[in-house]
Amino acid sequence: MTQSKSPSERRAHLVQLAGDLFAEKGFRATTVREIADAAGILSGSLYHHFDSKESIGDEILSAFLEDVLAGYREAVRDTADPRTAIEQIVRSSTANLSRHRAALTMLQNDWNYFSGQPRFAYLRTAMKEIEQTWIEQLERGKQTGQFRADLDTRLTYRLLRDILWLPTSWRSSATWSTEQIIDGLLRLLFDGIRA
Amino acid sequence: MTQSKSPSERRAHLVQLAGDLFAEKGFRATTVREIADAAGILSGSLYHHFDSKESIGDEILSAFLEDVLAGYREAVRDTADPRTAIEQIVRSSTANLSRHRAALTMLQNDWNYFSGQPRFAYLRTAMKEIEQTWIEQLERGKQTGQFRADLDTRLTYRLLRDILWLPTSWRSSATWSTEQIIDGLLRLLFDGIRA
DNA sequence: TGATACCAAGCAAGCGTTCGGTCAAGGGCG
DNA sequence: CGCCCTTGACCGAACGCTTGCTTGGTATCA
Numbered sequence: 001m002t003q004s005k006s007p008s009e010r011r012a013h014l015v016q017l018a019g020d021l022f023a024e025k026g027f028r029a030t031t032v033r034e035i036a037d038a039a040g041i042l043s044g045s046l047y048h049h050f051d052s053k054e055s056i057g058d059e060i061l062s063a064f065l066e067d068v069l070a071g072y073r074e075a076v077r078d079t080a081d082p083r084t085a086i087e088q089i090v091r092s093s094t095a096n097l098s099r100h101r102a103a104l105t106m107l108q109n110d111w112n113y114f115s116g117q118p119r120f121a122y123l124r125t126a127m128k129e130i131e132q133t134w135i136e137q138l139e140r141g142k143q144t145g146q147f148r149a150d151l152d153t154r155l156t157y158r159l160l161r162d163i164l165w166l167p168t169s170w171r172s173s174a175t176w177s178t179e180q181i182i183d184g185l186l187r188l189l190f191d192g193i194r195a
Numbered sequence: 196m197t198q199s200k201s202p203s204e205r206r207a208h209l210v211q212l213a214g215d216l217f218a219e220k221g222f223r224a225t226t227v228r229e230i231a232d233a234a235g236i237l238s239g240s241l242y243h244h245f246d247s248k249e250s251i252g253d254e255i256l257s258a259f260l261e262d263v264l265a266g267y268r269e270a271v272r273d274t275a276d277p278r279t280a281i282e283q284i285v286r287s288s289t290a291n292l293s294r295h296r297a298a299l300t301m302l303q304n305d306w307n308y309f310s311g312q313p314r315f316a317y318l319r320t321a322m323k324e325i326e327q328t329w330i331e332q333l334e335r336g337k338q339t340g341q342f343r344a345d346l347d348t349r350l351t352y353r354l355l356r357d358i359l360w361l362p363t364s365w366r367s368s369a370t371w372s373t374e375q376i377i378d379g380l381l382r383l384l385f386d387g388i389r390a
Numbered sequence: 391t392g393a394t395a396c397c398a399a400g401c402a403a404g405c406g407t408t409c410g411g412t413c414a415a416g417g418g419c420g
Numbered sequence: 421c422g423c424c425c426t427t428g429a430c431c432g433a434a435c436g437c438t439t440g441c442t443t444g445g446t447a448t449c450a
Contacts (some may be wrong), residue, residue: 010395025307028224032440044442053440069400109304112220136215138388147388149243155371159361166357169380184350188213192387193342193351204430227406229400240430248406395437397446405438412431 011049014039018056019102024108027057057106058119064103065126067096072133082141087186089133090164094182097168104168134161160189206244209234213251214297221304222252252301253314259298260321262291267328277336282381284328285359287379292363299363329356355384 017038021030032053036043050056071092079085089135097104106114107123134157141147167181176184212233216225227248231238245251266287274280292299301309302318309315329352336342362376371379 026304029308031438033438041395042397043440044398046398047441049393051441088284109221110224111225139253141388147387149381150370152379153386154377155375158365158382159379160359162361163354163358166354166361170353176347177330180347184347184354187216188354188387189383190387190389191260191343192383192385193336193346193355194198195340195343226404231404236429236432238406239432239434242407243429246407391450392450394448395446395447398436398442399445401440401442401445403439403441406436408435410431413429414437415427415429418425420421 001006014046014049014164015056015059019060022057023102027106028113043193047049054117054119055076057114060100060103060112061106061120062098062122065122069126071096071132075093076133078096082137082144083146083190085137086141086160086189087162089137090186091182092191093164094167094178094185096176101168104165108165108169116124130161131157163189174193209241209244210251210254214255217252217255218297218300222301223305223308249312249314250291252309255295256301256309256315257317259291259295259315262295263288264321264324267325268292269386271328271332276341277339278330278385280332281336281384282354284332285381285384286377288359289362289367289373290379292360293373296363299360303360325356326352358384 014035018030018035018081021034021038033043034054036046039046072089072180075085075088075092077086092136111123115123136155138151138156142149142151142153152164164185167176167185209230213225213230216229216233226240228238228239231241231252234241240336267284268315270283270287273279274283310318310340332353333342333346333348336344337344359380362371362380
């Protein structure tokens with residue numbers, strides 16, 4: 001059909017197509033035949049580009065986590081102020097999440113499936129670093145007096161991280177812009193809903 | 196084997212077993228053979244009690260939504276104050292969610308699967324009522340001056356409802372008690388993390 | 391000529407579901 | 421008491437279908 005210019009550009013396109021499906025139905029619920037249909041080829045032909053369905057998932061997940069971790073590292077490197085750091089984390093995450101919708105859906109839907117396999121051990125590693133980063137910033141904020149001293153750091157981290165990842169799963173509705181979501185999120189996190 | 200006292204007590208037990216599996220892996224990812232294994236019978240024997248796998252899911256989901264809606268209705272009936280109403284909603288929801296872990300996992304993992312079928316049309320109906328309730332209370336709070344006037348009501352509702360349902364998906368860890376979670380949740384919602 | 395990208399066909403395994411048969415428990419009845 | 425017959429719970433084996441994946445062949449183009 002449409003011929004790709006550079007080698008393996010076709011491959012990247014297939015990953016993109018598969019990702020769109022994963023983002024809507026999850027990894028397990030998406031069949032290789034559906035992916036092939038979206039690409040206009042037969043299911044068997046996919047195996048000319050990938051050696052398994054898991055490889056496609058692997059590519060999507062590792063690319064996502066690399067970007068996320070890069071954003072986290074930059075956020076804490078540039079800033080001394082924990083509140084600014086968290087705000088920076090929120091901004092970089094939101095950008096990454098809208099670019100990697102598929103990865104997050106996979107993590108939420110099929111975490112049990114992936115996290116059990118040795119091949120995806122890096123998932124746990126990355127999650128640990130994310131947790132560590134949040135906890136450090138929250139603790140620092142408590143010490144400087146910017147955050148409430150009575151915060152349960154670990155509980156707050158779990159809530160904040162998951163809250164941050166929520167809007168991604170909202171069907172790509174044009175209801176709210178990314179800016180609006182970031183705004184609503186930040187104000188909620190820092191100030192709550194009370195006047 | 197063990198004989199049940201009342202008729203269809205066995206059936207209720209099977210629903211319980213299936214629910215435990217659904218809560219961990221989701222509905223689609225759980226096979227009837229796994230359910231049967233957990234019960235110590237063969238997969239085919241399940242069909243003596245249920246006419247399909249979907250029926251089990253139906254039973255779990257409808258029971259959950261009935262309880263949730265009852266909690267919402269009671270919360271807004273008894274209270275004139277919107278802040279108290281929301282606090283009441285949070286409390287009743289948390290109780291319901293810990294009792295119906297399976298249902299929420301199913302809604303999060305397999306929403307696309309269920310919401311498409313006519314049989315599960317009540318899912319959309321119930322969600323609409325939940326949304327309506329939240330929005331009413333948020334609007335009232337804005338009018339009385341208790342909540343910030345610049346809140347995007349619909350966006351805030353989506354955030355709050357999803358946030359409320361988050362902790363359920365946290366594996367039944369003994370890390371935090373229900374009381375702790377409610378506390379952290381309420382303080383975060385109303386006051387944010389700032390000191 | 392030899393990669394590259396794909397087709398056509400099919401495999402084994404797993405899925406939800408069906409169906410005829412077995413077997414113990416228990417009430418009705420002489 | 422002893423017999424029969426219903427009933428509920430389950431087994432064993434299979435069904436049709438879908439799954440991820442394999443294999444041998446073909447067209448295209450450098």
